[in-house]
Amino acid sequence: MIERYRDWQRMRPALADVIATLICLAIGVPIALTTAYQQHKRVSVTMAVLLLSCLPLLVRSRWPIPVAAATVLACELSFALTPAVASTPISVIFALYWVAVTTDRATSWRTGCASAAVLLLSGLLFRPGVERLAENLGVLGWTGAAIALGDALRSRRELLLSYRERAERAERTKEAEAQKRVTEERIRIARELHDVVAHHITLVNAQAGVAHHLMRRDPEHAYQALERIRDTSRAALDELRATVGLLRGRDDGEEPREPTPGLADLPALLDSFRHAGLTVGLERGGPDGELPQLTELTAYRIIQEALTNTHKHAGAGAALVRLETGAAALTITVTDDGNGRGGGPGTGHGMIGMHERARSAGGTLSAGPRPGGGFRVHAELPLRPKG
Template sequence: MAMIERFRGWLRVRPAANDVIATLICLAIGVPIALTSAYQQHKSVSVTMLLLAVSCVPLLVRSRWPIPVAAATVLICELGFALSSAVATAPVSVIFALYWVAVTTDRVTAWRTGGGAATILLVSGLAFRPGVDRLAENLGVLGWTGAAVALGDALRSRRELLASYRERAERAERTKEAEAQRRVTEERIRIARELHDVVAHHITLVNAQAGVAHHLMRRDPEHAYQALERIRDTSRAALDELRATVGLLRGRDDGEEPREPTPGLADLPVLLDSFRHAGLTVGLERTGPESELPQLTELTAYRIIQEALTNTHKHAEAGAAVVRLETGASVLSVTVTDDGNGSGGGPGTGHGMIGMHERARSAGGTLHAGPRPGGGFRVHAELPLRPKG
């Protein structure tokens, strides 16, 4: 089977060889038919064989000019009708030519060519071979020309159908690969966003607490020691969150669960205390029912608050900030404002601000951030309480 497929592929890239093989097959089929007809009708064998050979010659260029080749074979067949007193006509070449026209052209062209050939051959047959005893033979032209076109048209339709199936399969495979690549990219962005939020938040706090400890080390060792304890606790929390986040990069085939649960709004007091210990006064205002919210919404709100306060403490030179949470019927509103210099985005890379926008979009919500008219900076996000769709 593999050898046959290789041979077909070889023929497809070598149309001239394909034409030579088709011509030889036509001769191989036509010779016994012509000999039998010549003996039965008591016609000249040599003239019949010569006419058969001549009629097959145009098939050598059928791939280049299929319709002219069909016309040439029809004319040679008419010559056989005209010489019917000496020749037993064997129209095998016409069948091959019409079949190839149907294979290589469209359906309308194939049937028009076949119909024209049948009409010409029928009229010529009736003119050169009159009589009731030759009527069946003359009408047979309609049968074998129609069969040749129908067979070629069926093969062409099958090839087109297989080609369409192959194209659909290839397109589905490309779509599948593109979808897999898109999901991989989204997952990488999500993990990078988590790492950025965790590292930026905890390193900012460690830096602030280290400054406090350095400032108090000589004149107030007790408070300096407390600041060092907070650095230790903050570093441990950062390591735990990093371990849980990096663990997402590895499959947990052993069923191991993350050490830390996904942070949510219940963890806000601890988060705000960490900023207060770092020297930022943070207030929390919450309105609406404190019911259980979707995990994605809680995580998104937590990370947005964390990043907004980190930017406030790191870039805005603010002394105080306020976090407002408003739980509505279908939306959780998160607002973080500060009294700083209005550069809550900071002079950094901007990844934190981009990350907040991406988080809000991934949860199906929106986020707006910018300086406040009266001074300071404001981050406002609206997150749906139910998945859209």
């Protein structure tokens, strides 16, 4: 209800000022009539001064501080014209309250202190005497209460606004974080699909070329090449099925049919390239032992993509894979003797994917031509997550 009234007040400030002026008069008239009657003073003068002091409130929304000054002057006029009447600075209270609501704390308290000081001095000047001292000092309490109430209301409004902004910002951040996770998951699945499809399709293409070449001269070897095409395509389908299964989330708890590939599957991977016509060597150094699953998967995919690029684009006849297991990192180096005249330039997605895989595992990757010819891919993957 309060928030609705504030919204209405902001939409119709002129009407709100009129209502505030009428409320001030409604409160001030009974007080002025009562005090004038009790002290046998002229009611017309008292009412005229009250009306004069309330009229500036009609423009309080536009000029809050000048309106406060005008009400103080009107109150001083009341002290001068009717010094014997015990009057309450009701219009000053309304004006100072609005100053505190619409300005900052420092401005509102400066205005309030200045108004209180002027009213106190005027009261002591026009209404001297010990018997009027409590009445004069009471002005300090009225003005201080008006400023304190307005400042409290403004502070509460600012606090609620900050809570609302914080909640909205948290909601936006939550949506952005969710979108970021969705994007990262899409990129990860796209990277898996790229590695699986590029590798197996490259091997199928190479093996199909071998079978076509040997079909008439050596049917037996051509038949073996067709068997390898069958095995490679079956492996591709299995890996694609496992990867696409990630999109469904496996809500029923079903486990993937094939385990996540790792360095234990490296000999079979190298054999598939050898059958496709690429001579691949493997050198391993360092202690043998079980490595983190993320490190093994990343190493396997980097080697797979590097050899796929070698066979597809580099026109190489031989490649060498070196693995060095250190105390803190696994070092991978894949080199070839290619001349860059293979099956044509690629899209670059494979190279981007290798860099992304290395970064996702907390490692680094560099790739580029070798000084003596060929190409080199070098990656370092940490064996422990970086904390």
